[in-house]
Amino acid sequence: MSEEILAKLEKAGIIAVLEIEKESDAIPVASALLEGGVNVIELALRTQAAEPSILLIAEKFPQMMIGVGTIIESGQAARVQRYAGVQFGVSPGINPAIVREALSCGLPFAPGIATPSELELALSLGCRAVKFFPAEGMGGLKFLKSIDAPYKHLGVRYIPLGGVSQNNLADYAGASQILAIGGSWIASKELIKAANWGEITKAAKAAKQLWDDTRRK
Secondary structure, three states: OHHHHHHHHHHOOOOEEEEOOHHHHHHHHHHHHHHHHOOEEEEEEOOOOHHHHHHHHHHHHOHHHHHEOOOOOOOHHHHOOOOOOEEEEOOOOOOHHHHHHHHOOOOEEEEEEEEHHHHHHHHHOOOOOEEEEOOOOOHHHHHHHHHHHHHHHOOOOEEEEEOOOOOOOOHHHHOOOEOEEEEEOOOOHHHHHHHOHHHHHHHHHHHHHHHHHHOOO
């Protein structure tokens, strides 16, 4: 990832992780997030509506920084890289072939890692920003700091996701190696399905405020 993208992600702090099942929900959920101050999303490629939703959000809200998640199949990185508005991609794990494809087509990419060996693989592929997944399932911030220790001099930055919530966000935000946090609770599938846009805006505001307050300390 370029320094420009890293700076944008760190300033934003909060990445709303979305799984959109209906294209008609794309604009309302993006609008609710922006109203709550969250301008970065990771839209998972797990539904038929995912790619059409990317196009809709990019056209309607050019200020939204769009990341594409669950890039795990050959051809996906190259395809989404061509969409206007897409600025980065991520995967839940690390597949060297997928990482190389993303890099070769010019898509800034953060693969998922959960162990020192996976981190070293990411480093060998030129990645200095990685997704830490599943964050809480692997032992949370304490575990992450332990595996980061031997590599701290390399300046690796992490995006934890998986079990991160309003309850532990401040702990992650207070750690210097954390680039941003990913959260599916902000705009969960249940909230989207219920069209509860007000609750999404409320959750976005709370998460963003907590990130900003912690980073200023």
